[in-house]
Amino acid sequence: MDLTLAIIVTVVGASTPILIAALGELVVERSGVLNLGVEGMMLIGAIAGFVVQFHTGNPYLALLCGAAAGMASSLIFGFLTLSLSANQTATGLALTIFGTGFSALAGSSYSARPVSLMEPLFPAELAAHPVWKVLFSYSFPVYFSFIMVVVIWYFLHKTRAGLILRAVGENDQSAHSIGYSVIGVRYMAVMFGGAMAGLAGACFPLLLTPQWAERMTAGRGWIAVALVVFASWKPFRLLAGAYLFGLVMTMELYAKAGGGVLSIIPSELWAALPYIATIVVLVLISLRRDASTNAPACLGKPFLPSN
């Protein structure tokens, strides 16, 4: 029972940053923009969150600053791809390279200096009983990620702003000719995606490993991008996908810790498993007949008004 509980808690922790980053990217892609810089924005968010936590010890401020830093870095991407209609794939890659370098530089004087992890949101008494523990033992970002799944679903399908965002992603020329600001909507989406990625990055030092390490997101940003494809651009499927990956990564942790049967397989294979699982998941989703029909029609294409 205790082990199961511990596993569940670990899975939730591992899944949360991926889910948050993927939710942001989902909104970005629904507006027709492919931002491959999630990994870079997460790293920038991670170092910003770490530095604030290190100096202030206020995890909420740290999360906020992580989100702000992620948003700021997304503006570089937005300016290049939206205002200057640069190639989105290349710009996203450049953002990841930049984020990797920037976070490494900013974090170079913080190596091996621990911070404290974020406290659970609810008082410990509430999480005393094992059953309640499953529900109440997490810190704020976990609950935030669940709420955001519902909020984003509601926004996309039940609000007029969400309808406009989807319309811009489906047919930018039509949206423009009706009178919507395609670039404006996309800037908003890109900034939201940046904030979510930054927040997700800040979760790494605040929730998982309480210190700064170069490239500490270890490709989770790319997995988030892959999950959006896996989820066919639908928020609730994203929830399922992120937890699947959380499970895989937790198995890796237990394997490394020498967890019984899991250790028969070499630890390097466990470490490679999330990446291999990503490929397998992409293959499986491509086998579905309606695989690509949900993709926003304008995804990744630069918008230039025709008149």
Place this chain on the structure above:
Amino acid sequence: MQFRLEKRQEPSKFMAYATPVAAVALTMIIGAIIFSLIGYDGVGAVREIFLTPLTNSYKWQDLGVKAAPLIIIGVGLSIAYRANVWNIGAEGQYIVGGLCATGIALLTWGMTGWWILPLMMLAGMAGGMAYASIPALLRTKLKVNEILTSLMLTYASVQLIYFLIRGPWKDPMGIGFPQTRLFSEAARLPTIIPGTIVHLGVPIAVLVAIIAWFIMSKSVFGYRMRVVGAAPHAARYGGFSENKTIWLAMLVSGGLAGLAGMLEIAGPFQRMVPGFPTNYGFTAIIVAFLGRLNPLGVIVAGVVLAITFVGGEVAQTTIGLPNAATGIFQAMMLFFLLAGDILIKYRVRRVMPQTSTEVA
């Protein structure tokens, strides 16, 4: 007075060549300002990173050795990107190429013979191709995005190194270090200038780029890559199958990355170590773009990026700039280059408000 963008009738050739130069220049200027603002010696950083490697002739051999893999991988990527095939897993193909060459070197350990190096070369290219064929297969058969698959395979390949050098390939004399034994003489790349570290890989890189330039500009193969990238429907209409093109692009870029991996392992490294993944595969993405996806441009861009690598190391020792600064300069170059792309298709016009009744 305000500025407005106006579409050019024909894309500007001048801008296509001028913007990479401008991107490097802007990176130096803006980089100096930014680094000064965040408390470093900005001007010194730019001087050490961009100029010292050029003015100090002692560093030239480092430049050649660093530029060679960047050029070889960059040439392959420039061919793939022309065809809009986004292989960003060159780092993984480089690693697998290096591992395959290592395998041959270990199998032939203690042997002598001229055939060992060519065999390693073939193994390296075959390894890179094989690793690139996974995304190619998934893209052509199942339409799985090659960006994500090739990148995920890179992360996996790093674990493959760890597995091999901690386990089956571990140096029996290595007192616990996770690394293979040192290659024998016949599996090490000869230096071509005595007394330096300049190895055979350097002239090979230049040769690869020149051959690639010739093929890309003069052959039906090069035409195929260009037309598939520029207009996929027109390519199909012209009889160039998209799937075949994806395969060719992945195999060529993977094979060249594998070749670079072999040259690195047989040249500078001479044994497989955990530090073998040096990010050449990712930096080569910048090289390919900065070289305007033209193999001859890639030579110049490869040297520029090599300068920043060598210069970054210099700056680390002379002015204590963290090594990560190099990455920022490299990313800035790519940002400025991408920002400048718009000038190829558009021109900036000054608009006098009084002569225009345009309501923005």
Place this chain on the structure above:
Amino acid sequence: MDASMPHRLELIGITKQFPGVLANDNISFSVRPGEIHALLGENGAGKSTLVKMIYGIMQPDAGEIRWNGERVTIANPKAARALGIGMVFQHFSLFEALTVLENIALGMDAKIPARELEGRIREVMTRYGLLLDPHRTVATLSVGERQRIEIVRALLLDPKLLIMDEPTSVLTPQEVEQLFDVLRKLAAQGCSILYISHKLHEIKALCDTATILRGGKLVDTCDPRQETSRSMAEKMIGGGLKDLVKARDRVFGEPRLHVNGLSMPAPDHFGTALKNVCFTVRAGEIFGIAGVAGNGQNELLLAMDGELPTDPSAIKLGDLPAGAMSPSARRRHGLSSVPEERNGHGAVGVFSLSDNSVLTARERPGMVNMGFINFGAAKTYTRKVIADFSVKALGAGSTAGSLSGGNLQKYIMGREILQRPSVLVVSQPTWGVDAGAAAAIHQAILDLAEAGSAIVVISQDLDELLSLSDTLAVINGGQLSPKMQVGDASIEEIGLLMGGVHGNTEAPDAIPA
């Protein structure tokens, strides 16, 4: 109509300059309440620019717009709609993945709750007989149905002026009649209509007044009922019309192209499946395929020129099974094609014309040696195409994207025809092309047939097919009607076939409501 009432819309001296082109030069005319006013002109005459200024998408450089007698500045489409100006575009601004209701909601400036909006939509639909299910996804609708969304969207705003931009180019003759009924009903209620077209018989049937534009200038404002089609056409084109030289009593030779039981699933989500398509085209014959856009024309062209492989025996060149051959192999055996989309399919916009010649002409005229391209040969060939087909281009080195639509089409036609194909398949040969270029293209097709090639012309323009082709069939929902002689076919019969009524062989399941 009361002459003392102010004009609903009045344009005075409207001028608009683009780099290198004077799109509108001092245009003045007016539209009364309840009037159906035609704006007539060729492609490039300046009609679209003019209405874009009325609808607020562009601003005039000079001149003024008066609305109900008062001078107005229409800053953007929203302002236009606020005045009571509605517009139905030629290219619909619709979102395929969204429902009819969502599409209409997006077009509304005011925020209306979904349920209330649906009620109002249903009311407008029943009043004008524009039937549609508001909850269907646009991707599943026919072109005619999609146009109904646009019209409903415009009518919901209760417009005082409705601009219709080339509305009938995608409709069957029967759908055109229904549309005219709606427009007449609207006009009777006092709504003015600005009807843009280059189809003269429609304007004679529908409009009260016609303003004719040519080369950005206003040529005439007249009563179309007092004019003949020919007199209006001459004003539109300027100078006398050149008749096509088409030999009488043509005799056809050997069958060159057999399409036999060609069936193919839809290539993608938005495509059309082909169902048992059969026809034969003989040497010297021009075979026309009519139909409303999106009924399998693209798929048929792709199957014929090899871009989509089919069953080997479904397509034969002479006796040779060609269904599984690649486009290059088919070209080697004499089959050339010209797709509908020029920039991006028939040619690469960013490539020079010379490089574009390598695209399809690299083998027959011999530009390739041992895998390497002889760019000199490509340039020579391109120069010949430019000269023989009077393509207006700076030279073989100018990019395809810098040419006008008509010139690019002449280049592509020339590139294929100079290879002396034994079979030529052409889709929409004169879509969006000015009259001079269209005449040249038609003549080139006739000359090639005269020289003994078998030709398939796919077109939405029924008039074009009736004047050009010898035999004709209609494609609908991926099925091809039996072949008929052009002289024997009635417009009504063709129209019914286009609407999906296959004589007595099919249940009339798809008659538009």
